[in-house]
Amino acid sequence: MRLVSPLLKRVIYPGISRSGYLRRRSTAGPVVLTYHGVLPASYRSLDSVIDANPVSISDFRQQIRFLNAHYHVISPCEFRAWCDGGHTLPDRSVLLSCDDGLRSCMDCMLPVLVEGKLSCLFFITGASLRSDSPMLWHELLYLAFAGAALPLRIRVDNPLFELSVNKRKQIAGAYWQTLVRLSQMPEEERESAICDIWLQLKFNHQGIVEDSGNRARFQVMNASELVQLAHAGMELGAHTSSHLVLAHMPEQSAIKEIRENRAALQQLTGQSIWALAYPYGTAASATSREYQMAREAGFSCAFTNRAENSNSKFAMPRVHITRDMRISEFEAHVSGFHHSLQSIASRRTGAACI
Numbered sequence: 001m002r003l004v005s006p007l008l009k010r011v012i013y014p015g016i017s018r019s020g021y022l023r024r025r026s027t028a029g030p031v032v033l034t035y036h037g038v039l040p041a042s043y044r045s046l047d048s049v050i051d052a053n054p055v056s057i058s059d060f061r062q063q064i065r066f067l068n069a070h071y072h073v074i075s076p077c078e079f080r081a082w083c084d085g086g087h088t089l090p091d092r093s094v095l096l097s098c099d100d101g102l103r104s105c106m107d108c109m110l111p112v113l114v115e116g117k118l119s120c121l122f123f124i125t126g127a128s129l130r131s132d133s134p135m136l137w138h139e140l141l142y143l144a145f146a147g148a149a150l151p152l153r154i155r156v157d158n159p160l161f162e163l164s165v166n167k168r169k170q171i172a173g174a175y176w177q178t179l180v181r182l183s184q185m186p187e188e189e190r191e192s193a194i195c196d197i198w199l200q201l202k203f204n205h206q207g208i209v210e211d212s213g214n215r216a217r218f219q220v221m222n223a224s225e226l227v228q229l230a231h232a233g234m235e236l237g238a239h240t241s242s243h244l245v246l247a248h249m250p251e252q253s254a255i256k257e258i259r260e261n262r263a264a265l266q267q268l269t270g271q272s273i274w275a276l277a278y279p280y281g282t283a284a285s286a287t288s289r290e291y292q293m294a295r296e297a298g299f300s301c302a303f304t305n306r307a308e309n310s311n312s313k314f315a316m317p318r319v320h321i322t323r324d325m326r327i328s329e330f331e332a333h334v335s336g337f338h339h340s341l342q343s344i345a346s347r348r349t350g351a352a353c354i
Helices: 004-019 057-070 076-083 103-115 137-146 168-183 187-200 205-210 212-218 223-231 251-269 288-296 327-334 337-349
Strands: 031-035 072-074 093-099 121-124 152-157 160-165 235-238 275-277 301-303
Touching: 004 327, 004 337, 057 103, 057 327, 072 076, 076 093, 093 103, 103 212, 103 223, 121 275, 137 168, 137 187, 137 205, 152 168, 152 187, 160 168, 168 187, 205 212, 223 235, 223 251, 235 251, 251 288, 288 301, 327 337
Parallel strands: 031 093, 072 093, 093 121, 121 235, 235 275, 275 301
Antiparallel strands: 152 160
């Protein structure tokens, strides 16, 4: 089945995109796209996996022009009105969103959006509420794992956590196990454990930070830049204070992550923060417990990073845009055609295989 995807990407999607069939498909509701920033020109890739999410500036510009030409790109305000039941949207409506608040949002994405007279919903973590511009801890942690020599051994004593990795293909799973365990810890213990893990993996944190290309890639916007983003016509949403795995946090800690992030963003910008994006956005990171938390925190809606349709306003699907998407594949995702094929394949084989 691995041969199906290249065939779709290189033959089928280009053909049906050129025919105009994809943009003639009518969707039941607006499609929400999610980006994770843009790869700056000065950056030299440190890892192909972590760099699969941000798109190139040329691809982003091409995608925005394509959407403006063939789809109806709606504003976050229009989406909120639709979500609240008081607004009708045209067919082929698309909402733009972007997670994590990387500095490339300001430096690279904003000029393209302003040029296209479009607005985007940017989901921001607590890291951007500072006066400096730190790098996201979970991305640095991944770089530590990706660059570590094998065999890899980790031991955290308080609470006890041990991990052993002998094969490169096990890195992603080990990284996720560590995220889950760190999410279960109180803040001070977690910060101490992260530093301890970096030491054990011989991770050169300072070397990463001192490189200008790395800073352009991994630093987040600061508080002043968030205000500039809002004044430029963009809207902000909550992405929690610390970007932890909410489903694995103690209940009161998870509630605090959600509520404090929202309150701080509202105080900083004066905007009503009405939308939440769950960190990681998978079924393992946000469950019905977190959906209820979002509702009780006062949000109008909340987003996952899954494509599956949901009946809940607090588990709204999004299409994840990645670096390797050609424009025809991009349209196959935007139109919902790719997800339809996935659903058919899943029903026939018991697992998505496209």
